[in-house]
Amino acid sequence: MRICIVKLSAMGDIIHAMVALQFIKKHIPSAQIDWVVESGFKGVLENNPHIDNILNVNLKSIKKNKLDIFTQYRLLKTYSKNNYDIIIDAQGLLKSALVSRIIGAKTIAGFDKNSIRESVASFFYNKKIHIAYKENAIDRNMAVICQSLDIQYTKNDILEKDKFLFFSKTEQKATEPYIVLVVGASKENKIYPKEKFADLVNKLGKKTIIVWGNEEEHKTAIWIVKNSDFAIIAPKGNLDALKSIVAGAKIAIGGDTGPTHMAWGLNIPSVTIFGNTPEYRNTYITNINKVVKSSSKVDPLKLDPSDFSIRDIDVNEITQCISQHQLLSY
Template identity: 25%
Template sequence: MALFTTAPKSICVLRLSAIGDVCHAVAAVQAIQKQWPTTQITWIMGKIEAQLLGDLPDINVIVFDKSTGFAGMKVIWKQLSNQKFDALLHMQLALRASALTLGIKAKYKIGFNRKRAKEGQWLFTNKKINDTASSHVLDSFFEFVYFLGIKKTLPTWKIPLAEADINFAHQQHQQGKPLLVISPAASKDERNWLTERYAAVADYAIQQGFEVILCGSPAPREVKLGNDIESSMNETAINIIGKTSLKQLTAVIRDAKVVLAPDSGPAHIATTQHVPVIGLYGHSNPNRTRPYLSKDTVISVYEKHVQEQHNKPLNELSWSTRAKGDHIMADISVEQVITMFNKIIAK
């Protein structure tokens, strides 16, 4: 039974990080807005994530910088001290996020059911979603809004982009030429594909008449990876790694015909812009973390490796089980990626 049969006055959403996860969460939050436009929504999110979503229409975004620790929590609590929400959607399993809920007043504090509530999250909530079946993170976030009383719906995304961001994107590449965006870096280097293989696919795309943009964060390891890919190429790519804001990056991705990426934030940003993603997966379960609209274009060696490492069939492993090792991504070939690229552009 739904928690609310009419629109509640106010809801607080707690999902601090990461970029991919807040891209999943925004679809769920905007589903609430569509059905209950009068409900006031406050969203507590991380500092980096707010660079992408801090200007969402009709949402009060409160930024929590996790590096500020307990002092930062007290600032949030003071900011919300005069407010009691009808419901708090506690969508993050980390203990730090659970600690933050202690100073937020809400009639209902809703979390994951005990089967999935890692790090003791179930101790910090008084209502639990029923869901144990959904494998994808986005589907589990939607279970929160269905629990509230939102009707079943397909996810949609509206992330505001300024004219300046769109113009920036247009200036990075020739208009009229199709664009492949390669975001080569995952959160950990072992999850990256091989440098020379990114280069080979980039060369192939350029030979098919595409322009290729390399994108990513200013982290030194990402900058180095981009430079190494460029050095391994015969053709010339446009390298904007470390040279964009998250909004500018979103606008660049929006211009693409195809995005190539491992399990990473830009892969999920592409989903919000309805751009098909060739997702490269080896360490995490693509059924759980793939770009949501790109199920048929994921290339995965996860199943093989996780079953070998745990000596169990996939259906007997936890949905969040990871495969480990620096060698895994080498099992994805250039030929597989080019075949998928051709399949997408043929459409």
């Protein structure tokens, strides 16, 4: 069976969908699984033994150069030669639905019109899955992928998942215990203040590696190092290196963003700090993966861009969460 999953971006969303791979292989061992992804995020998928082919696209380039639409169309048409039995659009956007249709398959599966924000996307599917948009993102991804393939699973199966992020053998874990601190996010109102991060590092009193992905985050990391006693900055690296760093951590702490969600995918303890995004929807709370949420009420259908309540979260709430659940035991 030839299966193609379309999940283009972003890092956290891709991670939330990748958990389904192990269930596909368990129930359809001989399946070929290919994945269509924006080229900037292919590193999240690399080295996963359940993925046969990573199919890169660069749809974001079209925003800068409209003529790139023809280049991307031709690229997608080459993927159509793979003769898939089923394509599953796990993104639920018009662009991902168009990608699915251009590649083509006898069965194109995706969310029904009442399960996504861009309801027109469902027009392109001939197998449609219903699960409310407000439901947990991991549950939504499992539903659209596994139900499209008639795979049965339980919530407990997800909780007892195997880790599903892998890195190359050249990326080795450090031997000295450390904490990973994720200081950036895609939006300003998802970022915890650097002053409070520095205070957190000092309160925890253990070696902390700060990971970063752009120059602004690097500046934040430098500031935290200068204003704390235990932090160091991770070297500039790719997503393979990032997976390796998170995999070696005793705990990962950060906002609602991809590198923090990596901890869940690697079965590493984590505390995710939420402000203007819904904690009940954007992560799984487990015995080792916890959340700290601001007091603001969040509507997942209409996020408030003026909600900077993450800045109001007291550092002691985070340390108490870690202590209460015994997430840091060394």
